[in-house]
Amino acid sequence: ATPTALMVGTGRGAQLGILIRGPEVLESTRRVDTVVLDKTGTVTTGRMTLQKVYAAEGVPEEDVLRLAGAVEHASEHPVARAVAAGAEERLGTLPPVERFRNEPGKGVHGRVAGHDVQVGRIHDGPLPEALRAAKEAAEDEGHTAVVVVRDGTAVGVLTVADAVKDTSAEAVRRLRALGLTPVLLTGDNTRVARSVAATVGIAPDQVIAEVLPQDKVDVVRRLQREGRTVAMVGDGVNDAAALATADLGLAMGTGTDAAIEASDLTLVRGDLRVAADAIRLSRRTLATIK
Numbered sequence: 274a275t276p277t278a279l280m281v282g283t284g285r286g287a288q289l290g291i292l293i294r295g296p297e298v299l300e301s302t303r304r305v306d307t308v309v310l311d312k313t314g315t316v317t318t319g320r321m322t323l324q325k326v327y328a329a330e331g332v333p334e335e336d337v338l339r340l341a342g343a344v345e346h347a348s349e350h351p352v353a354r355a356v357a358a359g360a361e362e363r364l365g366t367l368p369p370v371e372r373f374r375n376e377p378g379k380g381v382h383g384r385v386a387g388h389d390v391q392v393g394r395i396h397d398g399p400l401p402e403a404l405r406a407a408k409e410a411a412e413d414e415g416h417t418a419v420v421v422v423r424d425g426t427a428v429g430v431l432t433v434a435d436a437v438k439d440t441s442a443e444a445v446r447r448l449r450a451l452g453l454t455p456v457l458l459t460g461d462n463t464r465v466a467r468s469v470a471a472t473v474g475i476a477p478d479q480v481i482a483e484v485l486p487q488d489k490v491d492v493v494r495r496l497q498r499e500g501r502t503v504a505m506v507g508d509g510v511n512d513a514a515a516l517a518t519a520d521l522g523l524a525m526g527t528g529t530d531a532a533i534e535a536s537d538l539t540l541v542r543g544d545l546r547v548a549a550d551a552i553r554l555s556r557r558t559l560a561t562i563k
């Protein structure tokens with residue numbers, strides 16, 4: 274390999290908005306056959322907004338929103354920000370929360386106005402029929418739905434929308450055109466994940482959902498054990514271990530420092546189409562060297 278050819282490759286990368294950790298990175302892209310895409314913040318914008326509030330019979334919607342907003346106010350999660358902002362916008366100042374506790378990949382707990390409150394996918398008991406129907410309808414549209422639990426009883430469902438980036442479908446097409454298999458990976462619900470996958474052109478059997486943050490890395494390892502060479506694209510703190518373990522880790526430049534530090538390539542503008550360009554560029558650079 275001539276160092277000059279590698280340098281040309283990395284210089285061209287910079288022009289395209291790709292930061293390459295080192296020239297040796299290009300070598301790992303050659304055999305990549307599978308590209309695992311994180312959903313939130315990678316395929317979607319990750320900027321969520323509160324959509325709807327559903328309350329159980331006899332419970333005022335305002336109460337559901339106030340309790341949930343108060344607990345979520347203490348969390349940085351994109352779902353939490355959407356719920357807290359939506360609650361403040363509609364109700365004004367929210368009550369304080371005590372004994373706040375975050376359960377990564379699941380949701381939050383806290384005490385508000387004398388009640389034990391949980392928000393997220395923590396509750397595993399049955400939901401009242403109307404809430405279940407509202408939740409599933411929202412999920413089929415690709416919206417995330419979280420359950421609000423008060424003193425052990427599900428009292429409501431909140432739905433939150435995150436837009437699919439308008440570049441994601443084209444990115445998936447370009448990855449396929451390179452002969453790569455795109456896989457969607459998320460901690461979110463399976464219905465939501467399948468809906469987003471359908472929007473961008475990923476097959477339902479290539480969707481891996483409801484994966485806890487610490488288990489994302491195991492998904493990458495499993496694919497590798499199956500003989501695949503895996504590129505992973507992610508943005509979150511949760512994605513760092515998976516990015517480091519993947520044969521090629523690509524971070525969204527718009528993402529967290531943890532993700533960027535764990536990766537081999539950074540897509541400076543957070544444009545997923547550039548992931549395909551990066552892989553094509555490295556293959557071409559290597560071909561030039563031979």
Ligand code: ADP
Pocket residue numbers: 312313345348350352353376377378379380381392393394417418419458459460461462484485486509511
């Ligand atoms: P992703 O893999 O899409 O980035 P996470 O692993 O962070 O998602 O979260 C997975 C799911 O856990 C969310 O879709 C949501 O249902 C639930 N969840 C996580 N944190 C919170 C929170 N602060 N409030 C409500 N729900 C949450």
Ligand code: MG
Pocket residue numbers: 311312313314315507508509
């Ligand atoms: Mg993410």
